[in-house]
Amino acid sequence: MKTSPHLSELSSGGFFAQAKFWMKRYLLWPLFPASRPRLIALLGGPGAGKGTVAGQLAPALGLSHVSTGALIRKEIAAQTDFGKQVQALVEKGLLIPDQMALTILKRALLAPENARGAILDGFPRSRAQAVLLDEVLASWGLSLEKIVWLELSEADLVERLSLRRTCTNQSCGRSYHLKFEPPKNAGICDACSSPLFQRKDDATETIRERLRTYSEESTPLRSYYQGTKGGVLVFLNPTNAMTREQVLAQVTNAISSKGERV
Numbered sequence: 001m002k003t004s005p006h007l008s009e010l011s012s013g014g015f016f017a018q019a020k021f022w023m024k025r026y027l028l029w030p031l032f033p034a035s036r037p038r039l040i041a042l043l044g045g046p047g048a049g050k051g052t053v054a055g056q057l058a059p060a061l062g063l064s065h066v067s068t069g070a071l072i073r074k075e076i077a078a079q080t081d082f083g084k085q086v087q088a089l090v091e092k093g094l095l096i097p098d099q100m101a102l103t104i105l106k107r108a109l110l111a112p113e114n115a116r117g118a119i120l121d122g123f124p125r126s127r128a129q130a131v132l133l134d135e136v137l138a139s140w141g142l143s144l145e146k147i148v149w150l151e152l153s154e155a156d157l158v159e160r161l162s163l164r165r166t167c168t169n170q171s172c173g174r175s176y177h178l179k180f181e182p183p184k185n186a187g188i189c190d191a192c193s194s195p196l197f198q199r200k201d202d203a204t205e206t207i208r209e210r211l212r213t214y215s216e217e218s219t220p221l222r223s224y225y226q227g228t229k230g231g232v233l234v235f236l237n238p239t240n241a242m243t244r245e246q247v248l249a250q251v252t253n254a255i256s257s258k259g260e261r262v
């Protein structure tokens with residue numbers, strides 16, 4: 001895409017933080033590979049539980065939970081230049097161009113608070129995004145340590161999506177599940193006490209459409225990763241009959257294991 005995002009990649013952390021990043025990239029990481037940030041991608045369809053798993057896993061591993069969707073919603077809520085551009089696209093019903101999503105991801109990965117690494121939630125969604133991500137990471141001398149793909153049946157995804165509720169406070173944006181992760185008080189966010197609502201794209205009539213888009217995008221993404229990242233790609237098959245702890249244990253296991261299929 002030719003869209004050039006008007007968001008400076010160098011805007012986060014200032015000059016010294018950037019200088020520190022590049023010193024590490026060229027001096028520290030080649031000498032001490034163990035000091036490189038750990039980057040783990042969590043993939044799966046809408047409703048697969050990526051956000052929930054990443055939110056629990058990241059602190060357990062001492063990594064950051066980097067959700068491109070949450071970062072973008074934050075920019076919109078704060079009405080930054082970038083947020084306004086994205087909002088204009090969303091209001092027209094257009095998708096956010098890959099380059100814009102990548103830009104915001106890069107900025108997050110360069111931020112000093114994420115220096116130890118991150119669980120990537122929501123990126124890449126497509127083969128094109130995966131190629132872009134690989135190029136950026138390669139230019140930093142990094143690569144994905146593990147790609148964990150949560151594969152749920154369509155029936156399970158539908159059940160999870162239709163029972164999802166989201167915080168109305170955009171800068172919070174926490175999501176709940178009426179069956180698996182209900183709020184302590186019905187209809188109220190645990191984190192910020194704002195009311196919860198059902199996102200338009202979680203309404204039953206749009207779920208089928210989202211699942212179709214997911215299957216169209218994920219098939220080429222899957223073959224790309226099978227072809228290039230077979231050694232670090234792991235497929236898991238959680239079901240709605242499993243508890244959050246069981247799913248988390250599966251994912252944790254997959255990350256610490258070698259790349260063979262589980």
Ligand SMILES: [Zn+2]
Nearest residue numbers: 167172189192
């Ligand atoms: Zn909230």
